[in-house]
Amino acid sequence: MKERTIQLEVLRYNPDTDTEARFQRYEVVCQEEWVVLDALNKIKADIDPTLNYRWSCHMAVCGSCGMMINGEPKLSCHAFLRDYEGVIRVEPLAHFPVERDLVTAPDDFMEKLKRVKPYVIPKEKKPISEGEYKQTPAQLMKFRQYSMCINCMLCYAACPEYGLDPEFVGPAALTLAHRYNQDSRDGGRLARQEVVATHEGVWTCTFVGACSEVCPAHVDPASALQQMKITSSIDWIVEHLIPGGKSARDTVSREDAGDIS
Amino acid sequence: MAKSHKPVVWFPFAAGGTVIAFFLPVIVVLTFMAALGHVPAGLGYERMHAFAGSGLGKLIIFGVVALSLWSSAHRLRCTCYDFGLRADTLVATVLYIGAIAGSILSAVYLMKI
Protein backbone atom coordinates (compact mmCIF):
# COMPACT_ATOMS: atom_id res chain seq x y z
CA MET A 1 0.00 0.00 0.00
CA LYS A 2 1.30 3.41 -0.99
CA GLU A 3 1.33 6.30 1.43
CA ARG A 4 0.78 9.92 0.54
CA THR A 5 0.90 13.05 2.64
CA ILE A 6 -2.23 15.10 2.16
CA GLN A 7 -2.86 18.72 3.07
CA LEU A 8 -6.42 19.36 4.20
CA GLU A 9 -7.87 22.81 4.76
CA VAL A 10 -10.86 22.30 7.00
CA LEU A 11 -13.45 24.89 8.01
CA ARG A 12 -13.66 25.24 11.78
CA TYR A 13 -16.41 26.88 13.78
CA ASN A 14 -16.99 26.56 17.49
CA PRO A 15 -20.35 28.08 18.48
CA ASP A 16 -19.19 28.49 22.10
CA THR A 17 -16.20 30.69 21.33
CA ASP A 18 -16.28 31.81 17.70
CA THR A 19 -18.28 34.46 15.90
CA GLU A 20 -16.78 33.54 12.56
CA ALA A 21 -15.54 30.44 10.81
CA ARG A 22 -11.87 29.97 9.92
CA PHE A 23 -9.83 27.46 7.99
CA GLN A 24 -7.38 25.15 9.69
CA ARG A 25 -4.62 23.35 7.80
CA TYR A 26 -3.82 19.73 8.62
CA GLU A 27 -1.10 17.52 7.22
CA VAL A 28 -2.08 13.86 7.27
CA VAL A 29 -0.28 10.75 6.12
CA CYS A 30 -2.86 8.79 4.13
CA GLN A 31 -3.05 5.60 2.16
CA GLU A 32 -3.36 6.15 -1.56
CA GLU A 33 -6.77 4.47 -1.77
CA TRP A 34 -8.39 6.38 1.08
CA VAL A 35 -11.36 8.70 0.85
CA VAL A 36 -11.59 12.18 2.38
CA LEU A 37 -13.57 10.76 5.30
CA ASP A 38 -10.65 8.44 6.14
CA ALA A 39 -8.35 11.44 6.27
CA LEU A 40 -10.77 13.24 8.62
CA ASN A 41 -10.97 10.16 10.83
CA LYS A 42 -7.20 10.05 10.97
CA ILE A 43 -7.07 13.73 11.96
CA LYS A 44 -9.63 13.14 14.68
CA ALA A 45 -7.81 10.05 15.99
CA ASP A 46 -4.20 11.26 15.83
CA ILE A 47 -4.01 15.02 15.42
CA ASP A 48 -7.03 16.96 16.63
CA PRO A 49 -9.84 15.27 18.58
CA THR A 50 -11.88 18.48 18.63
CA LEU A 51 -12.80 18.22 14.93
CA ASN A 52 -16.52 17.61 14.41
CA TYR A 53 -18.23 15.99 11.42
CA ARG A 54 -20.98 13.46 10.76
CA TRP A 55 -20.64 10.03 9.28
CA SER A 56 -21.92 6.55 9.83
CA CYS A 57 -21.85 3.94 7.09
CA HIS A 58 -18.65 4.72 5.16
CA MET A 59 -20.32 3.22 2.09
CA ALA A 60 -22.48 5.92 0.55
CA VAL A 61 -25.79 4.68 1.89
CA CYS A 62 -26.55 6.60 5.09
CA GLY A 63 -26.24 10.06 3.59
CA SER A 64 -24.76 11.71 6.67
CA CYS A 65 -21.24 12.60 5.52
CA GLY A 66 -22.05 15.26 2.89
CA MET A 67 -19.52 18.11 2.69
CA MET A 68 -18.18 20.65 0.24
CA ILE A 69 -14.92 19.26 -1.08
CA ASN A 70 -13.06 21.81 -3.17
CA GLY A 71 -16.37 23.63 -3.51
CA GLU A 72 -18.29 20.63 -4.78
CA PRO A 73 -21.00 18.89 -2.71
CA LYS A 74 -19.78 15.33 -2.12
CA LEU A 75 -20.20 12.39 0.21
CA SER A 76 -16.83 12.43 1.96
CA CYS A 77 -16.89 8.64 2.13
CA HIS A 78 -17.14 8.62 -1.63
CA ALA A 79 -14.55 11.28 -2.45
CA PHE A 80 -11.35 9.42 -3.28
CA LEU A 81 -8.06 11.13 -2.42
CA ARG A 82 -6.57 9.89 -5.69
CA ASP A 83 -8.95 12.24 -7.54
CA TYR A 84 -7.50 15.31 -5.83
CA GLU A 85 -4.24 17.16 -6.13
CA GLY A 86 -2.72 19.72 -3.82
CA VAL A 87 -4.52 21.11 -0.81
CA ILE A 88 -8.02 19.73 -0.38
CA ARG A 89 -10.50 22.24 0.98
CA VAL A 90 -13.23 20.74 3.14
CA GLU A 91 -16.24 22.82 4.19
CA PRO A 92 -19.66 22.06 5.63
CA LEU A 93 -22.51 21.68 3.12
CA ALA A 94 -23.33 25.01 1.52
CA HIS A 95 -26.70 26.71 2.11
CA PHE A 96 -27.18 25.15 5.57
CA PRO A 97 -26.37 26.84 8.88
CA VAL A 98 -23.14 25.52 10.40
CA GLU A 99 -23.70 23.90 13.77
CA ARG A 100 -20.03 23.19 14.51
CA ASP A 101 -17.07 22.61 12.18
CA LEU A 102 -18.35 20.38 9.37
CA VAL A 103 -21.68 19.65 11.03
CA THR A 104 -24.65 21.49 9.55
CA ALA A 105 -28.18 22.01 10.85
CA PRO A 106 -30.59 19.97 8.72
CA ASP A 107 -33.74 21.23 10.49
CA ASP A 108 -35.05 23.10 7.46
CA PHE A 109 -34.72 20.07 5.21
CA MET A 110 -36.38 17.79 7.76
CA GLU A 111 -39.33 20.14 8.07
CA LYS A 112 -39.71 20.28 4.30
CA LEU A 113 -39.56 16.52 3.93
CA LYS A 114 -42.53 16.23 6.26
CA ARG A 115 -44.45 18.91 4.45
CA VAL A 116 -44.77 16.98 1.18
CA LYS A 117 -46.65 14.07 2.81
CA PRO A 118 -43.98 11.52 1.94
CA TYR A 119 -46.05 8.39 2.44
CA VAL A 120 -48.60 6.46 0.44
CA ILE A 121 -52.05 7.98 0.76
CA PRO A 122 -54.07 5.00 -0.48
CA LYS A 123 -56.25 5.61 -3.50
CA GLU A 124 -58.86 3.32 -2.02
CA LYS A 125 -58.74 2.29 1.59
CA LYS A 126 -59.40 -1.39 2.10
CA PRO A 127 -59.38 -3.61 5.16
CA ILE A 128 -56.33 -5.78 5.81
CA SER A 129 -58.47 -8.87 5.22
CA GLU A 130 -58.66 -7.94 1.55
CA GLY A 131 -54.93 -8.40 1.19
CA GLU A 132 -52.06 -6.30 -0.04
CA TYR A 133 -51.99 -3.49 -2.58
CA LYS A 134 -50.43 -5.18 -5.59
CA GLN A 135 -48.05 -3.57 -8.02
CA THR A 136 -46.60 -4.71 -11.33
CA PRO A 137 -42.87 -4.38 -12.12
CA ALA A 138 -43.72 -1.66 -14.64
CA GLN A 139 -45.62 0.28 -11.96
CA LEU A 140 -42.65 -0.10 -9.64
CA MET A 141 -40.20 1.14 -12.26
CA LYS A 142 -42.27 4.27 -12.67
CA PHE A 143 -41.09 5.63 -9.32
CA ARG A 144 -38.18 3.38 -8.32
CA GLN A 145 -35.48 5.86 -9.27
CA TYR A 146 -37.15 8.59 -7.21
CA SER A 147 -37.26 6.35 -4.16
CA MET A 148 -33.48 5.92 -4.00
CA CYS A 149 -32.82 9.18 -2.14
CA ILE A 150 -30.55 8.85 0.91
CA ASN A 151 -31.35 12.32 2.28
CA CYS A 152 -27.77 13.48 2.01
CA MET A 153 -28.79 17.05 1.09
CA LEU A 154 -26.06 17.38 -1.52
CA CYS A 155 -28.71 18.59 -3.96
CA TYR A 156 -29.65 21.42 -1.60
CA ALA A 157 -26.00 22.39 -1.29
CA ALA A 158 -25.75 22.37 -5.08
CA CYS A 159 -28.94 24.30 -5.78
CA PRO A 160 -28.34 28.06 -6.15
CA GLU A 161 -32.06 28.77 -6.06
CA TYR A 162 -32.24 27.21 -2.58
CA GLY A 163 -29.19 29.21 -1.56
CA LEU A 164 -30.80 32.43 -2.78
CA ASP A 165 -34.27 31.66 -1.42
CA PRO A 166 -34.31 29.29 1.57
CA GLU A 167 -38.11 29.16 1.39
CA PHE A 168 -37.75 26.91 -1.67
CA VAL A 169 -38.97 23.42 -0.75
CA GLY A 170 -36.05 22.13 -2.76
CA PRO A 171 -34.96 19.17 -4.87
CA ALA A 172 -35.04 16.12 -2.59
CA ALA A 173 -38.31 16.93 -0.79
CA LEU A 174 -40.16 17.77 -4.00
CA THR A 175 -38.74 14.69 -5.67
CA LEU A 176 -40.06 12.59 -2.82
CA ALA A 177 -43.50 14.07 -3.46
CA HIS A 178 -43.11 13.00 -7.08
CA ARG A 179 -42.06 9.53 -5.98
CA TYR A 180 -45.39 9.06 -4.18
CA ASN A 181 -47.37 10.79 -6.90
CA GLN A 182 -46.00 8.25 -9.37
CA ASP A 183 -46.91 5.30 -7.16
CA SER A 184 -49.89 3.32 -8.52
CA ARG A 185 -51.17 2.69 -4.99
CA ASP A 186 -51.21 6.37 -4.15
CA GLY A 187 -54.07 8.83 -4.48
CA GLY A 188 -52.55 11.80 -2.71
CA ARG A 189 -51.23 13.85 -5.59
CA LEU A 190 -53.79 16.62 -5.36
CA ALA A 191 -53.18 16.95 -1.63
CA ARG A 192 -49.43 17.24 -2.25
CA GLN A 193 -50.09 19.87 -4.92
CA GLU A 194 -50.88 22.26 -2.08
CA VAL A 195 -47.12 22.30 -1.47
CA VAL A 196 -45.76 21.29 -4.87
CA ALA A 197 -47.68 23.79 -7.02
CA THR A 198 -46.83 26.85 -4.92
CA HIS A 199 -44.23 29.51 -5.53
CA GLU A 200 -41.98 27.90 -2.89
CA GLY A 201 -42.65 24.56 -4.55
CA VAL A 202 -41.63 23.69 -8.09
CA TRP A 203 -42.02 27.27 -9.30
CA THR A 204 -38.86 28.48 -7.61
CA CYS A 205 -36.89 25.96 -9.69
CA THR A 206 -35.26 27.36 -12.84
CA PHE A 207 -33.89 24.01 -13.99
CA VAL A 208 -30.27 24.69 -13.18
CA GLY A 209 -29.83 20.92 -13.10
CA ALA A 210 -27.03 20.98 -10.49
CA CYS A 211 -29.04 18.72 -8.14
CA SER A 212 -29.03 15.86 -10.62
CA GLU A 213 -25.34 16.30 -11.36
CA VAL A 214 -24.27 15.96 -7.72
CA CYS A 215 -26.76 13.35 -6.53
CA PRO A 216 -24.80 10.27 -5.41
CA ALA A 217 -27.86 8.04 -5.72
CA HIS A 218 -28.72 9.07 -9.31
CA VAL A 219 -32.18 10.18 -8.23
CA ASP A 220 -32.33 12.97 -10.86
CA PRO A 221 -34.39 15.51 -8.92
CA ALA A 222 -34.29 17.96 -11.83
CA SER A 223 -36.33 15.59 -13.96
CA ALA A 224 -38.90 15.09 -11.19
CA LEU A 225 -39.34 18.84 -10.84
CA GLN A 226 -39.65 19.40 -14.58
CA GLN A 227 -42.34 16.73 -14.76
CA MET A 228 -44.20 18.27 -11.85
CA LYS A 229 -44.10 21.68 -13.52
CA ILE A 230 -45.86 20.16 -16.50
CA THR A 231 -48.53 18.37 -14.43
CA SER A 232 -49.01 21.48 -12.28
CA SER A 233 -49.52 23.55 -15.42
CA ILE A 234 -52.08 21.08 -16.73
CA ASP A 235 -53.80 21.19 -13.33
CA TRP A 236 -53.93 24.97 -13.53
CA ILE A 237 -55.58 24.84 -16.94
CA VAL A 238 -58.13 22.31 -15.71
CA GLU A 239 -58.86 24.37 -12.61
CA HIS A 240 -59.14 27.75 -14.27
CA LEU A 241 -60.11 27.26 -17.87
CA ILE A 242 -62.35 24.22 -17.87
CA PRO A 243 -65.81 24.72 -16.33
CA GLY A 244 -66.36 22.32 -13.43
CA GLY A 245 -62.67 21.50 -13.13
CA LYS A 246 -62.21 23.40 -9.93
CA SER A 247 -64.85 21.72 -7.78
CA ALA A 248 -63.38 18.31 -8.61
CA ARG A 249 -60.05 19.44 -7.24
CA ASP A 250 -61.52 20.76 -4.02
CA THR A 251 -63.36 17.61 -3.06
CA VAL A 252 -60.38 15.37 -3.73
CA SER A 253 -57.90 17.45 -1.81
CA ARG A 254 -60.23 17.76 1.20
CA GLU A 255 -60.52 13.99 1.48
CA ASP A 256 -56.87 13.25 0.97
CA ALA A 257 -55.68 15.92 3.32
CA GLY A 258 -56.31 13.48 6.19
CA ASP A 259 -52.89 13.75 7.80
CA ILE A 260 -50.99 11.13 9.70
CA SER A 261 -48.25 13.43 10.90
CA MET B 1 -49.19 28.82 0.90
CA ALA B 2 -51.39 29.39 -2.04
CA LYS B 3 -51.09 27.60 -5.32
CA SER B 4 -49.13 29.62 -7.80
CA HIS B 5 -50.40 31.10 -11.05
CA LYS B 6 -46.96 30.65 -12.58
CA PRO B 7 -48.33 28.26 -15.24
CA VAL B 8 -49.83 31.30 -16.99
CA VAL B 9 -46.37 32.58 -17.79
CA TRP B 10 -44.54 29.24 -17.77
CA PHE B 11 -46.62 27.37 -20.32
CA PRO B 12 -46.02 29.94 -23.08
CA PHE B 13 -42.38 30.05 -21.95
CA ALA B 14 -42.06 26.30 -22.47
CA ALA B 15 -43.90 26.44 -25.79
CA GLY B 16 -41.72 29.36 -26.89
CA GLY B 17 -38.55 27.59 -25.82
CA THR B 18 -39.50 24.71 -28.08
CA VAL B 19 -40.26 27.05 -30.97
CA ILE B 20 -36.94 28.86 -30.49
CA ALA B 21 -35.07 25.57 -30.43
CA PHE B 22 -36.66 24.22 -33.59
CA PHE B 23 -37.02 27.34 -35.72
CA LEU B 24 -34.86 30.26 -34.66
CA PRO B 25 -31.44 28.79 -35.51
CA VAL B 26 -32.40 28.30 -39.16
CA ILE B 27 -34.09 31.69 -39.36
CA VAL B 28 -30.96 33.32 -38.00
CA VAL B 29 -28.97 31.44 -40.64
CA LEU B 30 -31.23 32.95 -43.32
CA THR B 31 -30.83 36.57 -42.21
CA PHE B 32 -27.14 35.92 -41.58
CA MET B 33 -26.83 34.96 -45.25
CA ALA B 34 -28.55 38.24 -46.11
CA ALA B 35 -26.13 40.04 -43.81
CA LEU B 36 -23.25 38.47 -45.73
CA GLY B 37 -24.78 39.66 -48.98
CA HIS B 38 -26.19 36.35 -50.22
CA VAL B 39 -29.88 37.04 -49.84
CA PRO B 40 -31.70 33.69 -50.13
CA ALA B 41 -34.23 33.69 -52.98
CA GLY B 42 -37.07 33.14 -50.48
CA LEU B 43 -36.26 36.41 -48.74
CA GLY B 44 -36.98 38.46 -51.84
CA TYR B 45 -39.89 40.90 -51.50
CA GLU B 46 -42.31 39.02 -53.74
CA ARG B 47 -41.93 35.68 -52.00
CA MET B 48 -41.80 37.06 -48.47
CA HIS B 49 -44.83 39.21 -49.14
CA ALA B 50 -46.75 36.26 -50.60
CA PHE B 51 -45.82 34.09 -47.62
CA ALA B 52 -46.71 36.69 -45.01
CA GLY B 53 -49.86 37.48 -46.97
CA SER B 54 -51.28 33.99 -46.75
CA GLY B 55 -53.36 32.97 -43.73
CA LEU B 56 -51.07 30.10 -42.85
CA GLY B 57 -47.98 32.28 -43.27
CA LYS B 58 -49.41 34.95 -40.96
CA LEU B 59 -50.19 32.30 -38.36
CA ILE B 60 -46.70 30.77 -38.52
CA ILE B 61 -44.91 34.11 -38.38
CA PHE B 62 -47.05 35.39 -35.54
CA GLY B 63 -46.68 32.15 -33.61
CA VAL B 64 -42.90 32.12 -33.94
CA VAL B 65 -42.42 35.80 -33.11
CA ALA B 66 -44.91 36.00 -30.22
CA LEU B 67 -43.88 32.78 -28.50
CA SER B 68 -40.15 33.45 -28.91
CA LEU B 69 -40.57 36.97 -27.56
CA TRP B 70 -42.51 35.70 -24.55
CA SER B 71 -40.07 32.91 -23.86
CA SER B 72 -37.02 35.14 -23.92
CA ALA B 73 -38.78 37.78 -21.82
CA HIS B 74 -39.62 35.19 -19.17
CA ARG B 75 -36.15 33.71 -19.16
CA LEU B 76 -34.62 37.16 -18.93
CA ARG B 77 -36.83 37.85 -15.93
CA CYS B 78 -35.43 34.79 -14.13
CA THR B 79 -31.91 35.78 -15.19
CA CYS B 80 -32.29 39.22 -13.66
CA TYR B 81 -33.23 37.57 -10.39
CA ASP B 82 -30.26 35.23 -10.67
CA PHE B 83 -27.97 38.22 -11.14
CA GLY B 84 -29.23 39.62 -7.87
CA LEU B 85 -31.86 42.07 -9.11
CA ARG B 86 -34.58 41.56 -6.53
CA ALA B 87 -37.21 43.93 -7.99
CA ASP B 88 -38.86 40.92 -9.60
CA THR B 89 -42.35 42.40 -10.00
CA LEU B 90 -41.01 45.46 -11.78
CA VAL B 91 -38.69 43.42 -14.01
CA ALA B 92 -41.48 40.99 -14.84
CA THR B 93 -43.95 43.78 -15.65
CA VAL B 94 -41.54 45.60 -17.95
CA LEU B 95 -40.41 42.48 -19.80
CA TYR B 96 -43.85 40.93 -20.18
CA ILE B 97 -45.33 44.21 -21.39
CA GLY B 98 -42.46 44.46 -23.86
CA ALA B 99 -43.16 40.97 -25.16
CA ILE B 100 -46.88 41.63 -25.48
CA ALA B 101 -46.25 44.96 -27.22
CA GLY B 102 -43.95 43.24 -29.69
CA SER B 103 -46.57 40.60 -30.37
CA ILE B 104 -49.31 43.17 -30.90
CA LEU B 105 -47.07 45.15 -33.24
CA SER B 106 -46.29 42.09 -35.31
CA ALA B 107 -49.98 41.26 -35.51
CA VAL B 108 -50.69 44.79 -36.72
CA TYR B 109 -47.92 44.65 -39.34
CA LEU B 110 -49.07 41.22 -40.47
CA MET B 111 -52.61 42.48 -40.94
CA LYS B 112 -51.25 45.22 -43.20
CA ILE B 113 -49.53 42.73 -45.49
Added chain:
Amino acid sequence: MSRKPLVRECPPTTWYFRQPRYLRYMSREITSVFVGAYCVLLVVGLQRLAAGPAAWEAFLLGLRSADSIVFHLLALAATFYHAATWFNATQKAMPIQVGEDFVPGNIISGAHYVAWAVLSVVVLFLAGVF
Protein backbone atom coordinates in the same frame (compact mmCIF):
# COMPACT_ATOMS: atom_id res chain seq x y z
CA MET C 1 -26.28 22.96 25.19
CA SER C 2 -27.31 26.08 23.41
CA ARG C 3 -27.20 26.28 19.66
CA LYS C 4 -25.65 29.13 17.74
CA PRO C 5 -25.62 28.06 14.12
CA LEU C 6 -23.53 30.13 11.77
CA VAL C 7 -25.27 31.21 8.57
CA ARG C 8 -22.92 31.45 5.61
CA GLU C 9 -24.69 33.53 2.98
CA CYS C 10 -24.94 32.58 -0.65
CA PRO C 11 -23.57 35.75 -2.34
CA PRO C 12 -26.62 37.03 -4.29
CA THR C 13 -24.72 38.72 -7.12
CA THR C 14 -21.63 36.53 -7.52
CA TRP C 15 -22.76 32.99 -6.65
CA TYR C 16 -22.37 31.75 -10.24
CA PHE C 17 -18.59 32.00 -10.01
CA ARG C 18 -18.59 29.27 -7.39
CA GLN C 19 -18.92 26.30 -9.73
CA PRO C 20 -18.34 25.90 -13.49
CA ARG C 21 -21.77 24.34 -13.87
CA TYR C 22 -23.33 27.59 -12.64
CA LEU C 23 -21.52 29.47 -15.40
CA ARG C 24 -22.85 26.98 -17.93
CA TYR C 25 -26.35 27.55 -16.53
CA MET C 26 -25.97 31.32 -16.68
CA SER C 27 -24.78 31.20 -20.29
CA ARG C 28 -27.86 29.16 -21.14
CA GLU C 29 -30.03 31.80 -19.49
CA ILE C 30 -28.19 34.70 -21.13
CA THR C 31 -29.01 33.32 -24.57
CA SER C 32 -32.42 34.90 -23.90
CA VAL C 33 -30.89 38.37 -24.31
CA PHE C 34 -29.76 37.61 -27.85
CA VAL C 35 -32.86 35.63 -28.73
CA GLY C 36 -35.01 38.51 -27.47
CA ALA C 37 -32.99 41.08 -29.40
CA TYR C 38 -33.26 38.96 -32.53
CA CYS C 39 -37.03 38.79 -32.07
CA VAL C 40 -37.08 42.59 -32.03
CA LEU C 41 -35.21 42.50 -35.33
CA LEU C 42 -37.90 40.18 -36.70
CA VAL C 43 -40.64 42.60 -35.62
CA VAL C 44 -38.80 45.45 -37.34
CA GLY C 45 -38.49 43.25 -40.43
CA LEU C 46 -42.24 42.69 -40.44
CA GLN C 47 -42.83 46.41 -40.24
CA ARG C 48 -40.48 46.97 -43.20
CA LEU C 49 -42.18 44.20 -45.16
CA ALA C 50 -45.57 45.78 -44.57
CA ALA C 51 -44.18 49.14 -45.73
CA GLY C 52 -43.56 47.95 -49.27
CA PRO C 53 -40.81 46.67 -51.59
CA ALA C 54 -38.46 49.65 -51.24
CA ALA C 55 -38.54 49.51 -47.43
CA TRP C 56 -37.96 45.75 -47.47
CA GLU C 57 -34.99 45.97 -49.82
CA ALA C 58 -33.52 48.73 -47.68
CA PHE C 59 -34.01 46.51 -44.62
CA LEU C 60 -32.14 43.65 -46.28
CA LEU C 61 -29.39 46.02 -47.34
CA GLY C 62 -29.22 47.43 -43.83
CA LEU C 63 -28.40 43.97 -42.52
CA ARG C 64 -25.06 44.13 -44.30
CA SER C 65 -23.20 46.18 -41.72
CA ALA C 66 -20.32 44.92 -39.59
CA ASP C 67 -22.43 45.41 -36.46
CA SER C 68 -25.16 43.29 -37.92
CA ILE C 69 -22.72 40.52 -38.80
CA VAL C 70 -21.34 40.48 -35.26
CA PHE C 71 -24.87 40.49 -33.88
CA HIS C 72 -25.82 37.60 -36.15
CA LEU C 73 -22.83 35.58 -35.00
CA LEU C 74 -23.90 36.12 -31.38
CA ALA C 75 -27.51 35.26 -32.22
CA LEU C 76 -26.36 32.13 -34.04
CA ALA C 77 -24.34 30.96 -31.05
CA ALA C 78 -27.21 31.78 -28.67
CA THR C 79 -29.91 30.03 -30.66
CA PHE C 80 -27.82 26.91 -31.27
CA TYR C 81 -26.82 26.73 -27.62
CA HIS C 82 -30.43 27.21 -26.61
CA ALA C 83 -31.51 24.45 -28.98
CA ALA C 84 -28.90 21.99 -27.70
CA THR C 85 -29.72 22.61 -24.03
CA TRP C 86 -33.44 22.48 -24.77
CA PHE C 87 -33.30 19.16 -26.61
CA ASN C 88 -31.04 17.66 -23.95
CA ALA C 89 -33.64 18.60 -21.36
CA THR C 90 -36.56 16.95 -23.13
CA GLN C 91 -35.59 13.53 -21.82
CA LYS C 92 -35.93 14.85 -18.28
CA ALA C 93 -39.26 16.54 -18.77
CA MET C 94 -40.94 13.86 -20.84
CA PRO C 95 -39.64 10.37 -20.09
CA ILE C 96 -41.31 7.56 -22.03
CA GLN C 97 -41.95 4.20 -20.43
CA VAL C 98 -42.41 1.22 -22.74
CA GLY C 99 -43.38 -1.88 -20.82
CA GLU C 100 -41.18 -1.93 -17.72
CA ASP C 101 -38.30 0.15 -18.95
CA PHE C 102 -37.87 3.76 -19.79
CA VAL C 103 -36.68 4.63 -23.27
CA PRO C 104 -33.02 5.69 -22.90
CA GLY C 105 -32.83 9.46 -22.58
CA ASN C 106 -30.41 9.95 -25.44
CA ILE C 107 -32.89 8.32 -27.82
CA ILE C 108 -35.53 10.89 -26.86
CA SER C 109 -33.09 13.77 -27.19
CA GLY C 110 -31.61 12.23 -30.34
CA ALA C 111 -35.05 12.09 -31.95
CA HIS C 112 -35.42 15.80 -31.24
CA TYR C 113 -32.07 16.54 -32.87
CA VAL C 114 -33.09 14.56 -35.96
CA ALA C 115 -36.42 16.37 -36.17
CA TRP C 116 -34.58 19.68 -35.76
CA ALA C 117 -32.19 18.87 -38.60
CA VAL C 118 -35.03 17.80 -40.91
CA LEU C 119 -37.09 20.90 -40.12
CA SER C 120 -34.13 23.18 -40.68
CA VAL C 121 -33.37 21.61 -44.06
CA VAL C 122 -37.02 21.98 -45.06
CA VAL C 123 -37.02 25.66 -44.10
CA LEU C 124 -33.76 26.26 -45.97
CA PHE C 125 -35.24 24.54 -48.99
CA LEU C 126 -38.46 26.55 -48.85
CA ALA C 127 -36.40 29.72 -48.51
CA GLY C 128 -34.67 28.84 -51.74
CA VAL C 129 -31.20 28.29 -50.30
CA PHE C 130 -30.94 25.13 -52.39
